[in-house]
Amino acid sequence: MSDAxxxxxxxxxxxxxxxxxxxxxxxxxxxxxxxxxxASAPAIERAFGLGPGGIPSEREPDVLADSLDxxxxxxxxxxxxxxxxxxxxxxxxxxxxxxxxxLELNNYGYDPWGLNVDVARRTLLVFALFYKYYFRVxxxxxxxxxxxxxxxxxxxxxxxAIDACMxxxxxxxxxxxxxxxxxxxxxxxxxxxxxxxxxxxxGGVVGTPKNCIDILHHDEAVxxxxxxxxxxxxxxxxxxxxxxxxxGFMRLALQTNTPIVPVxxxxxxxxxxxxxxxxxxxxxxxxxxxPMVLNAFPLPTRYHIYFGEPMEFRGNPNDEDEVIVKKVxxxxxxxxxxxxRGLRQRRSIFF
Amino acid sequence: xxxxxxRLLITGIAGGQGRLVAKRVADEFDVSGVDRVPWEGHPxxxxxxxxxxxxxxxxxxxxxEKPTAVVHLAFVRHFRSDPMVRHEINVAGxxxxxxxxxxxxxxxLVVLSSSYVYGALPENPYYMDEETSLNVSxxxxxxxxxxxxxxxxxxxxWKYPEIATALLRPVNTLGYYVHSAIGRYLKLRYVPTVxxxxxxxxxxxxxxxxEAIARTLETGVRGVFNLVGPGSVPLKVAIRExxxxxxxxxxxxxxxxxxxxxxxxxxxLPSAALDFVKYPxxxxxxxxxxxxxxxxxxSLEDTFSSVRH
Numbered sequence: 295m296s297d298a299x300x301x302x303x304x305x306x307x308x309x310x311x312x313x314x315x316x317x318x319x320x321x322x323x324x325x326x327x328x329x330x331x332x333a334s335a336p337a338i339e340r341a342f343g344l345g346p347g348g349i350p351s352e353r354e355p356d357v358l359a360d361s362l363d364x365x366x367x368x369x370x371x372x373x374x375x376x377x378x379x380x381x382x383x384x385x386x387x388x389x390x391x392x393x394x395x396x397l398e399l400n401n402y403g404y405d406p407w408g409l410n411v412d413v414a415r416r417t418l419l420v421f422a423l424f425y426k427y428y429f430r431v432x433x434x435x436x437x438x439x440x441x442x443x444x445x446x447x448x449x450x451x452x453x454x455a456i457d458a459c460m461x462x463x464x465x466x467x468x469x470x471x472x473x474x475x476x477x478x479x480x481x482x483x484x485x486x487x488x489x490x491x492x493x494x495x496x497g498g499v500v501g502t503p504k505n506c507i508d509i510l511h512h513d514e515a516v517x518x519x520x521x522x523x524x525x526x527x528x529x530x531x532x533x534x535x536x537x538x539x540x541x542g543f544m545r546l547a548l549q550t551n552t553p554i555v556p557v558x559x560x561x562x563x564x565x566x567x568x569x570x571x572x573x574x575x576x577x578x579x580x581x582x583x584x585p586m587v588l589n590a591f592p593l594p595t596r597y598h599i600y601f602g603e604p605m606e607f608r609g610n611p612n613d614e615d616e617v618i619v620k621k622v623x624x625x626x627x628x629x630x631x632x633x634x635r636g637l638r639q640r641r642s643i644f645f
Numbered sequence: 646x647x648x649x650x651x652r653l654l655i656t657g658i659a660g661g662q663g664r665l666v667a668k669r670v671a672d673e674f675d676v677s678g679v680d681r682v683p684w685e686g687h688p689x690x691x692x693x694x695x696x697x698x699x700x701x702x703x704x705x706x707x708x709x710e711k712p713t714a715v716v717h718l719a720f721v722r723h724f725r726s727d728p729m730v731r732h733e734i735n736v737a738g739x740x741x742x743x744x745x746x747x748x749x750x751x752x753x754l755v756v757l758s759s760s761y762v763y764g765a766l767p768e769n770p771y772y773m774d775e776e777t778s779l780n781v782s783x784x785x786x787x788x789x790x791x792x793x794x795x796x797x798x799x800x801x802x803w804k805y806p807e808i809a810t811a812l813l814r815p816v817n818t819l820g821y822y823v824h825s826a827i828g829r830y831l832k833l834r835y836v837p838t839v840x841x842x843x844x845x846x847x848x849x850x851x852x853x854x855x856e857a858i859a860r861t862l863e864t865g866v867r868g869v870f871n872l873v874g875p876g877s878v879p880l881k882v883a884i885r886e887x888x889x890x891x892x893x894x895x896x897x898x899x900x901x902x903x904x905x906x907x908x909x910x911x912x913x914l915p916s917a918a919l920d921f922v923k924y925p926x927x928x929x930x931x932x933x934x935x936x937x938x939x940x941x942x943x944s945l946e947d948t949f950s951s952v953r954h
Contacts, residue, residue: 402878407771408845484767484924487841504770
């Protein structure tokens, strides 16, 4: 982005970006004098009726805020030391892997789209615990991930978007270099209090074409589910039947010359068993769907995530739907094949 | 014998931004200014006319001085005065000025609009470009006059291809001299925010805005340009960095409180302004950088410390 080139370079491997941001934050405390004001003599300021000001006064220390910060980090420290060994190890692993990820952070620890490494790390820790010990994910084909920009296209299932979380955890924990994925959210998500902040801090953005193009031009990885809610909220009897794909992702891939990484998730369909959609209730609550789910908590199915070889497409992004649909169908067919192969290889839903 | 300097007229010269621009370009241009309020102790080489843009006599300045360049900064951006007067000064005043520019052979015109004209909407992309529609009036009718002014100037830009009109839309401007609504908001010790929302916000230092205006005049670029500063941070980081403490209020409470306080004059912004601390209104500044090679000098840290109390 416009401000992108001036921001912090990618953090060096092994040095934790969050810690770096914090040391910079403490170094920031005494307000620096502004260069341009220093350069111009005070006499000029006065001549232009600008008065003696311009240089801010020293900030008085805020005891309450500082002690609150201290308490917070102390509490975090105690929690961390109380946590079992394997959680601490996992936390450190995620920290190291995020430091190796190609993220561009400013002095305050935020990237140009509002991602914050600290929040991302804590969130990934929770996801990673589920990834390793609950869904016991097996990821295949991560070596196929291209460097630079990519569009990860996957099947969507399971009533809540755990598949997105597991794919994103796989690309951070097991890909080399680690690749944080950016999700494209629905337009109404930013209106949800608290969730909108969380979504931005872990790398999600509103799914407008401009956001997607900017992020891809920034050589980052975007994940999209062209089935959308149609796929996620389908009833149990339709499991592993790919629903209609949207065309938007293909136009964006053509426009930005982005390779598409097809991904098949096996195991997500059985985590939640839905008898069908209660459309009137969904309309009443103005929700996109209201699935009648049998189990309140996702079942511990084993996830198998297959990353396919990148698919490159060329063509006019503004072509007629017919032309675009043909290309979309190729991606859909590839994901379908990968799902079928995964289902054949799977010996048990839970093990 | 050196060539005579270009004659530059700055409207709204007595304001903080006007003074900074005047100071920045004083060596390159023969500067004169006009403002409704007098500028006490202005430098003697700058002629300052104490006048309202809406007055008939305003045209005399163009007749007599024949400025070849104009920087238009005379906008009412606060809500202290009558909304009717505000609207008239902003819209009718700009229209008058544009007519004069067309009539008296002005070659370069720079107008300082604002990124607020895009509006803060939940579906805004992070980096809105200059083609984004001006949506501010959808939820924030109180400042629709700024969108109208912006549209007037874009029309003018296309109507008079021989005039190098540049419309700048800067992000939140902070600084010691410029009294911006966002600056006033961040200077509060306890800053009301909407609970559960913490949008990314971009900031630019007032001197960088002055520099950008000067750069526009020097290069003579034509077009509509977003103007961004050194980057963006979440609102709450900005509040902390300027020495305040965020006070998150549930949205209905925040809206009703702010609206009531505004009505009795105890708060400087109407409740619709809360959208700007709820949803992002962040813009893409690449076009201006590519056209003028402008880069902000002031970092985010410098920019925040300029309004720290």
